[in-house]
Amino acid sequence: MDVKGFVMRISEFKKHFFLELSMLYPETEIQSFFNLLIEYTLKISRIDLALQPNLEFNKTELSFFNNALNNLKEHIPIQYIIGETEFYGLKFNVNKNVLIPRPETEELIRWILDNLKLKTQNPKLKILDIGTGSGCIAISLALNLPNAEVFAIDISKKALETAKSNAKRNGVSINFIELDILKSKSLPDYFDIIVSNPPYVREVEKKEMQQNVLNFEPHLALFVKNENPLIFFDKIADLAQNYLNKNGHLYFEINQYLGKETCELLEKKGFKNIELKKDIYNVDRMIKSLKL
Numbered sequence: 215m216d217v218k219g220f221v222m223r224i225s226e227f228k229k230h231f232f233l234e235l236s237m238l239y240p241e242t243e244i245q246s247f248f249n250l251l252i253e254y255t256l257k258i259s260r261i262d263l264a265l266q267p268n269l270e271f272n273k274t275e276l277s278f279f280n281n282a283l284n285n286l287k288e289h290i291p292i293q294y295i296i297g298e299t300e301f302y303g304l305k306f307n308v309n310k311n312v313l314i315p316r317p318e319t320e321e322l323i324r325w326i327l328d329n330l331k332l333k334t335q336n337p338k339l340k341i342l343d344i345g346t347g348s349g350c351i352a353i354s355l356a357l358n359l360p361n362a363e364v365f366a367i368d369i370s371k372k373a374l375e376t377a378k379s380n381a382k383r384n385g386v387s388i389n390f391i392e393l394d395i396l397k398s399k400s401l402p403d404y405f406d407i408i409v410s411n412p413p414y415v416r417e418v419e420k421k422e423m424q425q426n427v428l429n430f431e432p433h434l435a436l437f438v439k440n441e442n443p444l445i446f447f448d449k450i451a452d453l454a455q456n457y458l459n460k461n462g463h464l465y466f467e468i469n470q471y472l473g474k475e476t477c478e479l480l481e482k483k484g485f486k487n488i489e490l491k492k493d494i495y496n497v498d499r500m501i502k503s504l505k506l
């Protein structure tokens with residue numbers, strides 16, 4: 215270590231980082247991990263880093279990067295390593311108790327907001343997010359709809375703690391409620407919009423999943439039994455029939471293989487104007503329906 219306490223050139227560490235991960239991840243992904251870690255720790259962009267080729271890590275930074283490298287070798291998701299992620303242009307704290315928000319869910323938010331823009335007034339909406347996890351849906355909607363009153367439910371106390379920290383971090387007020395939706399006979403209020411990205415991955419689909427998701431993301435957030443894959447949709451649709459206001463909307467993120475079945479379920483429960491929408495990967499991913 216030299217007198218200023220700097221211990222290693224970043225460019226040198228980068229070579230080591232790439233070499234160590236080269237058998238485990240594609241190069242573009244390793245580059246993106248490195249950029250994220252640099253931005254998170256040094257608060258500089260990759261362009262700034264490229265412009266300062268002699269920049270060095272101090273002892274603390276080097277130890278953080280070595281730890282991160284070891285965690286990446288174990289396939290721990292980068293978002294859990296740095297403890298945060300970006301969703302809909304906002305920063306969210308994440309940890310092993312919450313699902314890492316996905317780009318598909320950002321598309322669901324965009325769809326809800328676009329549909330609301332089509333309406334002329336901006337009424338005081340009441341919105342409920344069921345299975346809020348990190349709070350990403352509830353918080354993004356609350357920030358983009360400042361007149362709305364937003365409620366969010368989850369069965370997991372620890373997920374709700376993270377969601378609360380995210381509401382604070384993003385400066386919004388949400389009514390968080392700990393509740394097992396499958397056992398619930400009622401909802402805390404009447405709503406104009408109910409939205410949910412519930413657990414929907416069947417056990418049989420486990421084999422299609424990446425190790426980092428399977429081993430580190432909460433199974434409570436992901437999986438449902440093969441025999442009853444629509445259990446959450448069925449229950450939430452029943453509650454929504456009773457607790458959505460007239461002309462209220464129910465939005466779901468869905469299992470890509472069960473688009474038709476989920477639409478039929480909603481039809482059977484009496485929902486109207488059922489729309490199935492694909493995501494950027496061109497698979498069935500979300501549904502909007504109307505309660506008359």
Ligand SMILES: C[S@@+](CC[C@H](N)C(=O)[O-])C[C@H]1O[C@@H](n2cnc3c(N)ncnc32)[C@H](O)[C@@H]1O
Nearest residue numbers: 315345346347368369394395396411412413435
């Ligand atoms: C797929 S995750 C969605 C998380 C977040 N809304 C998102 O879109 O990233 C499903 C969430 O439902 C919650 N959950 C699972 N079972 C539940 C139940 N019976 N009642 C309420 N919430 C439940 C999980 O804890 C998890 O946070």
